[in-house]
Amino acid sequence: MAQDTRPMDTRPHDTGTLTARRLKWHAQDEAIILMRTDCPVCRSEGLTSRTRVLVSCGDKQVVASLHQTEDDWLSLSEAGLSEAAWTRLGAEPGAALEVTHAPTLPSLSDVRRRMTGKRLSRDAFDRIISDIAEGSYSDVHLAAFVSACSTLKLDIDEMTSLTGAMVKVGEQLAWDQEMIVDKHCVGGLPGNRTTPIVVAILSSLGLTIPKTSSRAITSPAGTADTMETLTRVDLSLADIRRVVAAEGGCLAWGGAVQLSPADDILIRIERALDIDAEGQLIASVLSKKIAAGATHVVLDLPVGPTAKLRGTPEARALAQHMTIVAGGFGVKTKCVFSDGLQPVGRGIGPALEAWDVLRVLQGSKSAPPDLRQRAISLAGTALELAGHAKNDTGVAIAQEALASGSAWAKFQAICAAQGGLREPPRAAQTAPLTATHSGKVKIIDNRKLSRLAKLAGAPERPAAGLTLHKRLGDEVASGEPLVTIHAEAAGEIAYAMDYATANSDIFTIEA
């Protein structure tokens, strides 16, 4: 036999430290550390690419995914950090980092257990969500958990456990008032921007509604995106308290408050998978409402073939489960099923929806009647749920608050308290999308219309989006504009136009 002539490794065991290098490396909220394959730490610890490692910097620690390089652009004594890792470690350039194998996460056994089709206990959800909130799960772990909770639907006990676990790991708001109202829309309908109007109406009538909203997940605008074109929304907890103490309501971005940090992490994965399973949806919505201290919650459930809820049975089941789980936390809910066949209002996109909201609040003749009506209906339901109106009188009271201008005055006061009301931006470029033939509008594909608005730049570019000129049942002549595309660059108009050309069924027009 030939002798094996490969050299043997006789380097001493050296745990050494590395110096932190900020690569300004954006990989969403995933903590990643980049090290030289041949650095002393990788060699002595036996670390290979994609190992989960524990990175320590002073008294802070983060579990990160290890990437490696063999190239000199990173030195042997450096470790590059993704922004998520950099921020969580509170690192400074050149700070000393220690890197070791990450400890085993016992909660992954719980995830594996559910991946064999078994149901999980409250303790198991607590363990999992706590590790997720700490940032200790890799994308692979997160996706496996999300998928396991979707493939075998969460039952009511599990939904309750997941909701409670999410609340525990976040900030919680406590209020002096006994009754705290909230509202939420189970998305999927472009332009359905009722929240600012509902908050203005309810707080003008003396209810307390400390509203926190998300930015868009898969849609062209979230309420936080729209409100940001009108005022400041990244309020601290102290800001929220101050605005609500003064005005009874606020319209803040929830992400700055960390009401449900685990949910914020899971949402990124759900977005990548483009799924929103019932149990996770319920836990996501309710964890934020409970953490915000809500006692009475009105839920808007738009139902339609191209809305998130495609059919009534699905919507009724969601409403029933939402009500039971909320009840377990002492929260009263009322679900309002609404028409999800077509967009609401005229604008789709942050600023364009803000203009619609302003028109409704100002009582303008050009205000979209459907947006106005939906907001009134939700506000009326909230008034009745909260006992501020007798049954069947809520709508009239809400209507009066709008008609009298008191809701508009309240809205201005809230925006002033948040940092000042400003005018939403207008896009540099517009172009009409016209009908290719005459007839009546039979179907509008909400999903494709949303995609069109996003291709025009929404929500990243606040002024971008669409103005809708035709609604279901409207007569349209060949060559007449169906929507106006708003964008900040000609290229984005072109993208949107290309998509519209390739998708002739955004509007179905029949003779």
Added chain:
Amino acid sequence: MAQDTRPMDTRPHDTGTLTARRLKWHAQDEAIILMRTDCPVCRSEGLTSRTRVLVSCGDKQVVASLHQTEDDWLSLSEAGLSEAAWTRLGAEPGAALEVTHAPTLPSLSDVRRRMTGKRLSRDAFDRIISDIAEGSYSDVHLAAFVSACSTLKLDIDEMTSLTGAMVKVGEQLAWDQEMIVDKHCVGGLPGNRTTPIVVAILSSLGLTIPKTSSRAITSPAGTADTMETLTRVDLSLADIRRVVAAEGGCLAWGGAVQLSPADDILIRIERALDIDAEGQLIASVLSKKIAAGATHVVLDLPVGPTAKLRGTPEARALAQHMTIVAGGFGVKTKCVFSDGLQPVGRGIGPALEAWDVLRVLQGSKSAPPDLRQRAISLAGTALELAGHAKNDTGVAIAQEALASGSAWAKFQAICAAQGGLREPPRAAQTAPLTATHSGKVKIIDNRKLSRLAKLAGAPERPAAGLTLHKRLGDEVASGEPLVTIHAEAAGEIAYAMDYATANSDIFTIEA
């Protein structure tokens, strides 16, 4: 209202190209592209971090995950590539890259469908596996698919569809011989290195057994790792044909042949999740056997509380499902249930197992009897399954091939044909792990013993691992060695020792 004073973006639409930069960036097989957040392409395409993008280089394309940086270490006109992306694009430094939004993958709808608890058709599996083999799935997509196929177990039809889909996307071997024998062990038992012996016996008796093996996934050694300490294993398809034509058998690494490239990708995710669901296990094993042209397959299923198969019912179900699915592809299988209570042989780790194999083949008095007996039993079963021995005569024939030295001669001939037989390396450092008290060995924890061998450096460092001195039922005195730890650096000995100290139940010794 105050005017919004934020500057508007009026840059022209510019799809421009970027120049490729090799960062020698290892992120396992994930294709990643790193671009400046403020580069013209990200701006004009509206690309944000973690967007799935289509990268084109000449006539090659790859779907990659976008990471971004704002720092000058990457220039505005450069795009850094991970090694997986670099290799698949066949890029050269400075090559022109075009980057656009990745097209939607229709197969993700199939994944989402299974994530709602629905079963998938053969076409759906074909679509999914084809996209996975192309490298178009992100880790999030892969993990969601793996989890969805585990949480709701695959049924027989789905296992068959998944197996068939995996075969279609890989290389397939065709042979002139009508009968091609193969063997496979459903892992989990350290030191169970029967394959080299079985291949030597069967090919010495005139059977054709073109064996391809994997490297270790979660164990201290795979057959390919062990064989690599004895000869060359990264054989091309042509090499395999040549060796098998000459000797009737080979012992090659399967990874170089791409028999089931989709499975290789999924295994990385399963390893990160530390799961191995039945349906995926069956598809993984059978896809490689079918692609290798096997007609008769013997399966070794070790059963024991710390083996992969923990109980007999689980093992019987696996055997039954494996047989049915294999039958659907015209492959005859025979499952052998073996004792999975303790390791096999004395060595654990690539080279240490190679020494055991050599001793058995050479008929050495110090050959581990259990390894010898298991190899003979599997070879005998294969002889009977293939009709080369009448029932209950296979074992005697196999035994004779070993005793006569013809199996050893054949093994040397195979290694010579693969590139020459060499002596396995020996570790630089050894240290005994001793018993803390006297008594009889009652239980050996296979999983923890494997972990110990891995902490000592196996399989990355071929000479690292363990030598086992005591087996179940053996008497042991306090201070007597239970195992010897072999490592290439003192630090690794220390790691293993630390683990052994913290885990006193690797061996359970009772009076």
